[in-house]
Amino acid sequence: MLEIRDLALGHGPRTLVRGLDLEVPAGGLLAVLGPNGAGKSTLLKALAHLLQPRSGSLRLDGEPLAALGRAARARRVAYLSQQSRPVAVSVYEAILLGRIPHLGWQVEETDLKAVDAILAHLDLSRLAGRPCTQLSGGELQKVLIGRALAQTPRLLLLDEPVNHLDLANQLEVLALIRRTARDRDLVTLVVLHDLNLALRFADRFLLLDGAGGFVAGDMASLSPEQVEQVYRVPVTRCDLSGQALFIPR
Numbered sequence: 054m055l056e057i058r059d060l061a062l063g064h065g066p067r068t069l070v071r072g073l074d075l076e077v078p079a080g081g082l083l084a085v086l087g088p089n090g091a092g093k094s095t096l097l098k099a100l101a102h103l104l105q106p107r108s109g110s111l112r113l114d115g116e117p118l119a120a121l122g123r124a125a126r127a128r129r130v131a132y133l134s135q136q137s138r139p140v141a142v143s144v145y146e147a148i149l150l151g152r153i154p155h156l157g158w159q160v161e162e163t164d165l166k167a168v169d170a171i172l173a174h175l176d177l178s179r180l181a182g183r184p185c186t187q188l189s190g191g192e193l194q195k196v197l198i199g200r201a202l203a204q205t206p207r208l209l210l211l212d213e214p215v216n217h218l219d220l221a222n223q224l225e226v227l228a229l230i231r232r233t234a235r236d237r238d239l240v241t242l243v244v245l246h247d248l249n250l251a252l253r254f255a256d257r258f259l260l261l262d263g264a265g266g267f268v269a270g271d272m273a274s275l276s277p278e279q280v281e282q283v284y285r286v287p288v289t290r291c292d293l294s295g296q297a298l299f300i301p302r
């Protein structure tokens with residue numbers, strides 16, 4: 054469980070988040086929503102300890118995140134930024150890099166087995182020897198998620214993981230993230246721009262308005278009024294064969 058208490062975030066004079074209280078249980082998927090510039094990446098960076106909150110506390114399974122040392126944090130928190138780029142190593146090596154926080158002075162059999170398991174889990178075994186620079190966008194995104202999983206984190210932070218992916222890859226990658234969060238009982242936060250993907254894959258949401266305000270709840274409770282107020286676009290929420298959708302009017 055991730056507990057966020059009275060969190061305030063901002064840059065310079067601008068306050069992005071004020072008084073944020075939120076509990077994020079393990080096993081599910083929290084969609085972090087909001088318009089461009091609302092503070093979604095800033096929130097993830099604060100959780101990854103890359104940015105100092107103005108105030109408030111962050112606890113993971115009861116333990117203050119700020120108290121974790123660098124190595125302990127790398128074992129507990131995996132963060133995939135918006136700007137992740139391929140590195141010139143093989144798929145196998147890229148995922149093995151995620152084991153660094155767990156390594157002693159050499160790679161152990163358990164590390165290699167962990168990489169094999171992740172390759173199989175992500176259906177990437179056939180690409181193990183391929184340089185990351187020769188992957189499609191969807192394949193690369195899966196490798197980066199694999200590297201994050203190799204850290205065996207408890208908290209998984211993914212900033213727009215389906216950006217630049219085609220429809221099939223968006224669905225595949227998000228299904229994989231949801232399945233992984235459930236199977237490995239991870240606390241997972243995913244920044245998404247597509248509300249309909251959020252409705253389909255997330256079970257909770259946090260909607261930031263960029264002016265300090267926020268609304269959070271079960272995905273099923275996200276209302277057109279809440280969406281309209283933040284995105285300033287009139288929308289209708291409808292149901293198509295059991296799948297909720299927001300349609301701009």
Ligand SMILES: Nc1ncnc2c1ncn2[C@@H]1O[C@H](COP(=O)(O)OP(=O)(O)OP(=O)(O)O)[C@@H](O)[C@H]1O
Binds near residue numbers: 069092096
């Ligand atoms: N290091 C920084 N210094 C000053 N301002 C910043 C910094 N980083 C971000 N900002 C500003 O803070 C606001 C929130 O940025 P952030 O990247 O968190 O938004 P976002 O919701 O992730 O946006 P997007 O959907 O466009 O990725 C933006 O107006 C941005 O310009």
